[in-house]
Amino acid sequence: MILKKIILNNIGPYEGKNIFDLHTDDRLNTVLIGGKNGSGKTTFLNSVRLALYGPLAYKKKTVTPDYLKKIKSLMNANAMKQQNGSLKEYENEFYIQIDFTIIESFQRINVSIIRSWTIGPNIKENVSVIKEGVEVSEVEKDQFFSHLRTTFPPSLLELCFFDGEEISHLTDEDNLSQYLKVLSSKIFNLDLFQNLEQDMYAYLDQSSTSKEQTRLEQEEKEYEEALNQSIRDLQEVRGQIENTESEITVSKQRYNKVKNDFSLHGGIAYEERTRLQEKINEIEVNRKHINEKIKEFIANELPFFIAFPQLYKLVVQLKNEEEFHVSNILKNKIDKLPVNQIMGELGVQSTNNTEEKLKESLVTHLAKTEEVNIIHNASKTEAQQVYNLLSQTSINRLNVIVSLIQENQKLLSDVQSNKKKLKDNEESPEFADMIQSMEEYTRSISELEERLNSLKNQENELRNEIEIVNKKFEKIKQQLYKIRKTKSSFDESQKIIQISQRFQQHQLRNKIKDIEYFSSKMFKELIRKKEFIHHILIDPKTFQLSILDHNSERIDKDILSAGEKELLALSIIWGTIMSSKKELPLILDTLLGRLDNEHKHSIVTNLLPKFGVQNIVLSTDSEIDANLYKDLKYTIANVYTLNYDSSNRKTEIERHFFNLENEKVTK
Template sequence: MILKKISLNNVGPYEGINIFNFNTDKENNTILIGGKNGSGKTTFLNSVRLALYGPLAYGFKTTSNEYLKKISSLLNSNALKRQRSEIKEYEDEFNIRIDFSMIENFTRIHASIIRKWIVEESSIKEKVSVIKDGVEVSEVEKDQFFTHLRTSFPPSLLELCFFDGEEISHLTDEDNLSHYLKVLSSKIFNLDLFQNLEQDLGNYLNQSSKSKEQTELENEKEEYESKLNEKIQQLQQLSKLVEDTEADLEANKQRYQDVKKDFSLHGGIAYEERTRIQNEINEIEGQRKHLNEKLKEFIALELPFFIAYPRLYELVEQLKNEEDFHVSNILKDKIENLPVNQIIEKLGLPGNQKQEEQLKDSLVTHLAKTDDVKIIHNASKTEAQQVYGLNSQTSLNNLQEVFNLIEENKNLLLKTQDLKKKLKDNEESPEFADMIQSMEEYNRIITDLEDKLENYKDQRHSASDEVEDLNNKYEKVKQQLHKIHKTKSSFEESQKIIQISQKFQQQQLRNKIKDIEYFSSKMFKDLIRKEEFINHITIDPKNFSLSILDHNNEFINKDILSAGEKELLALSIIWGTIMSSKKELPLILDTLLGRLDNEHKHSIVTKLLPKFGVQNIVLSTDSEIDPKLYTSLQKTTANEYTLNYDALNRKTNIEKHFFNLRTEKVEQ
């Protein structure tokens, strides 16, 4: 993979559109980016990871809420404020675009990945586009593209292409360098594919060859066989009971029909007729019970008022008289207060006081009752209405309805007596009585047999369900056992594959390690200032431990190396591994020269970087590279940038020069 360009639009401190051009060639393979701490170098590195791998850059498998929270914290704060403000003159866009080339199906393609984030009021959505050779691909092709990208250039390999001064210093420890070399070799030579295959096969074998599981399944199979046989026998017995009961029931039904036929032929009342008569008697008894309830209710509630009707009548008259008396008194008061003189004048009649008194007396005589009434009850209007209602109910019509109920009850009693006599006369015949008793006995037997048959059928249905359930479980266990037995046949083949894979990796490592030893020795000799100090670097293919041999092939104690020389050794091993892989890798070197002296810095700039890779992106502070070193480095640089953070406006500005050391570079 070769990076071509990355565009950051409102990402981190990069407000607006900011472009880094990474185009390099064989002679100019270095991109130099300068910046003080806090100027945006970390955001730049994270943007490269994010553009290529999205959620995988943060360890997430999908575009989850946690991933989008990370994105939210990465977006430029000034643009977010504008985006979320109530008044918007324009809408800011948030995206990263990375352009690169890579080999796909033995052909170099040029691709672009655009990750765009749409900011809404309370959420963020991500949209990803892929452009291959100038054409945007479909969703299916996009999935295929990312699958190929993760396979050929996985995120773990990209991380191995990022170096900073702290990591290189950490690798000066022999154990750390050996571990790093082991991991780098696995990734860069694609041996991790075989290791993953071995792990998958190992898991497969562990899952398919568990003797304990097989033993448990075999015991379970025997247990299900025993229970299944027991339930099948029970089901057969229940089926036999159902058949026998059905035959017995049919026989008793036939006997009952025979007796019933004889009973009808000899003049007895048929059983159905007896049942009908008995039902009719029961219905009449029910009607009589209802009539008796009504009569009892009448006796309890209304009869006393019929008996005391004269007193009730007197009460009604007294209440009416008291009511008239009260009304008359009210009328007298109103007549007394009438303006009679005005009425006479309106009529055009001559009037005097005597005539007025006569008129009032006449009105009282005609409108009001003048007899005195003794007030006894002084009942309210509601109480009086209740007494009037009771009086209206205590009438001859209501009494006649009661007489009708008594007569109806009498008639029903006579009808019941006739029906009971008819049954009794029929049953008193000894011959008929025996027949009736036989029919009743057969009917009882039939009822018992029907209940028993229903119970047997329910038991048979439950037993059938249990047999089906046990059979399903039994078949499932059989399939699992069959799978284990079948898997065992592939057990040896899987082990052979693992053994072949391990042998292949060992052979590949031996061959590659020889190349790493050669390239690393050559580079370390060029970088170190001590002439004739070393002859060869050796690497153990089993544990990747390093040894340095002098010209007499004697081991050199690595502890005598200075800190700077140990860094040169680590860089030589890394360069030798990359050269052995023959892969196109973009190498990003952050503050690589910070801990080295000027002589070692000069060696790296003039001898290592020109050969380190097809593309080197060097991130540096202003204290790492002085004018003299810059002059040497400038010979192989393709583009130079300086990141200046504007604290007042809280944004990073990109300038196309390296701090105050300027040179003319042509953008490609």
């Protein structure tokens, strides 16, 4: 969007018809408007907002009494007095007209919006939209404003308005990062995707809350708490396992020290003891494995051996049911056989009696005719599991367990025998203390290992418990998901949100690189310290800024002066606008008020000529002096000064900048 002209007719301090020519081009891209405080600069800014967006300029969706009250306060006081004297004569005296160009359907078109108000018992607003000199219909007008709010929303227009206070506010790093985040969202049209996501989330939340949903949500909360508690218990057990393993390591180290001392003094007697001890340890390990197998058998298989008759009956019943189902299928197939055709193909004379006898014979030989009481009605997979269980519950399996028990008894006898040999070998008093220490350490290690095994079993139990609870938790979440899935497009909405988020991330990463390049380039041109910086980095997630020197080391931004921070903020804004490649009218109000002369000169000569395709600069006489005006005038397309006449309570527009060029404007 490029502004071409704005006409204020009896608006604020502007009495009568007042025209601002805002035409600019690539070389003369600046319109300079001077004025002291209270001369009408704020009215000019508000008029731009109001002309384009009407009620939206005041955050109102439609024309409301409150909106019309604000409009009434904006009307010129002198013209209002005339209205009271002759209503009909001045019926359409209050209006704002804004002319601009936009790209529509890949073509640049000229558009005028005329927003006028009539005075009567109630204020009425009328809006006209003129495209290429032709006023559009009401339907086309609604379509135009809808398109305008999408392509150039009020929030983006606000980001094109800059004043000295705002720029000073942006010198704070957090404020600048937040501003850059918002500006990037608007200027790269990412806010359209964000609005879409908000609508999608709102859509996904539109589900009715039933008693079933309330119950499931309560269960979901309970299972989540139970799951979190089990996870905390598991973490505690893991900590105990680590401590126990550490104690085992320490005990083994101490045992090995005593063992080495015993070896030095024990000679052959110790070698024999070591061999016996290793044999005992080996037997204990074997016994431990055997005991585990026996325990596993008792826990998992013994109940089926005890209930073997019932298991066998179950298998017989399942087979009978299966045979009964197959027989029924065969009966149905036999009943539907074309017997007459078959007998004819065989050359056999067919009668109704012979056909029936043939079917009965086939049923007798192929199908089971006895009735079976259906009890289980198991599936083929379930029946096969029972058959496998019966085949495993055999006498051979019992013989294996009996042999394990016998082997365990034999190993126990061997352990006792070897321990007796060790005891006999301990009669030598000089080794008694060492042997006692080693036995204590061995006993301690054994107890610790048992404790470790117990903790590991506890860990496995907790893992299983977590798995079971998590399955229930996930099941409830799925049920809630189905309840909340009120429309078939639920999944598609989720996918759209994910794609939108990935697209935004991808776009931001690419655009941030452009912003870094352009911002770095401009900041180096504006700042007086040459070779001070090499590059500006921007985090695409947090939008935090980092300044790198020529050694790629970060520069502390706190060392920058207030003026340099302001130049940094302006460079970032310029870099963002350049990256967007959008035509934006930029309105700069008292931009240079806080800067020193050198930085002012740098902005006027380096930044403003490149800042945008159209810069509207609002300034006081103290902000831009004669010398600065000389630097600026080579980029000025039009210049105005607003003089407020206190006696007549109106603003006069003059075609100069505080008499630096004395040419009156024609009204």
